[in-house]
Amino acid sequence: MKPVALHGHMKPVTMVRFNVEGDIVFSTSKERRGVSAWYTATGKRLGIFEGHQSVAHCDVNRSTTILATAGFDLKTILWDVETGAQLNCIEQPAPCRCVEFGHGDRQLLAVNDKKMGQPASIHIYNLPTSLGRDPVKTQFNPTQTFTSSEEICSAAWGPTNDTIYFSSVDGTVCILDVETNKEIATAFPHNDEVRKIHFDPNYYTLITASKDKSAKLLDARNLKVVQTYQNDLPVNDAAISPTGDQVIIGGGTEAQDVTTTGGQSKFEVKFHHKVYGDLLGSMRCHFGTINALAWHPSGKGFCSGAVDGFVKINTFDENYYSSPGASSMWTKPEAAAEVEQ
Numbered sequence: 001m002k003p004v005a006l007h008g009h010m011k012p013v014t015m016v017r018f019n020v021e022g023d024i025v026f027s028t029s030k031e032r033r034g035v036s037a038w039y040t041a042t043g044k045r046l047g048i049f050e051g052h053q054s055v056a057h058c059d060v061n062r063s064t065t066i067l068a069t070a071g072f073d074l075k076t077i078l079w080d081v082e083t084g085a086q087l088n089c090i091e092q093p094a095p096c097r098c099v100e101f102g103h104g105d106r107q108l109l110a111v112n113d114k115k116m117g118q119p120a121s122i123h124i125y126n127l128p129t130s131l132g133r134d135p136v137k138t139q140f141n142p143t144q145t146f147t148s149s150e151e152i153c154s155a156a157w158g159p160t161n162d163t164i165y166f167s168s169v170d171g172t173v174c175i176l177d178v179e180t181n182k183e184i185a186t187a188f189p190h191n192d193e194v195r196k197i198h199f200d201p202n203y204y205t206l207i208t209a210s211k212d213k214s215a216k217l218l219d220a221r222n223l224k225v226v227q228t229y230q231n232d233l234p235v236n237d238a239a240i241s242p243t244g245d246q247v248i249i250g251g252g253t254e255a256q257d258v259t260t261t262g263g264q265s266k267f268e269v270k271f272h273h274k275v276y277g278d279l280l281g282s283m284r285c286h287f288g289t290i291n292a293l294a295w296h297p298s299g300k301g302f303c304s305g306a307v308d309g310f311v312k313i314n315t316f317d318e319n320y321y322s323s324p325g326a327s328s329m330w331t332k333p334e335a336a337a338e339v340e341q
Contacts (some may be wrong), residue, residue, distance in 0.1 A: 013305030167194035243299030250290035
């Protein structure tokens, strides 16, 4: 493993996200200058996006021209990636937990916490085609709002923008029909908070990360549990390999819970076989609870972020390419280069 440590945050990292090409990774943190962009190959910081007090989540559009960030400071901000300028700031009635561009980058969802007298909600915004080219001075108002009685932790667009999948603190995962604004499927894969959900690249399955010390692979059609990946500590994030039959999970005991649990976190990223669920290995890469994980789009590495403020880009060495569940599409970087030539 060849890790590159990126030390650009002084407070806990909350999110890491690669762009489509994988040459840039974005990270967010619970601090004033809490949004950074990094070159994946070198670890050099491309820039800082200033405008939040504390940041929970981010997403970048397909052309890597617009970045969206969700802030605990009641803001959703759209940024010009190249210049770092704010394109628009959407004021929210409650802390914003999650943002994601819809397919085609014409829509944006934003999740608000159940706080300040507001219900937990998912807001949907239509984005003008001129965004990023011409100044947009008009206020963005949601075209649709879905409310929930339970706190919503994570949300993601379905494969065709007709549905939104979301998870809640009560251990549920639901499918929302965008046209009718109603839940069309609800599952109870966990008995505690489902902190993150992520799809595989083909939208056949999605993986959950839960406080109940497990991650689960769900069938995207009906939310039935396909596989369970058990952990000895709460799972904060999980991700599915885009090229192989592996998943990674990470988490740990929260700092405020160490005295009540009577133990220490190992702060490990664990590798499981996607289909069989077997534990394939683990890697200690942080000095604090791991909050965020993301596979590189090529499948040849992953990125992690933790409470210690570090973002780490990990590139697999040659031993990985012969490991169980590794992609059969390639064997070694050298062999891939020969094929390209």
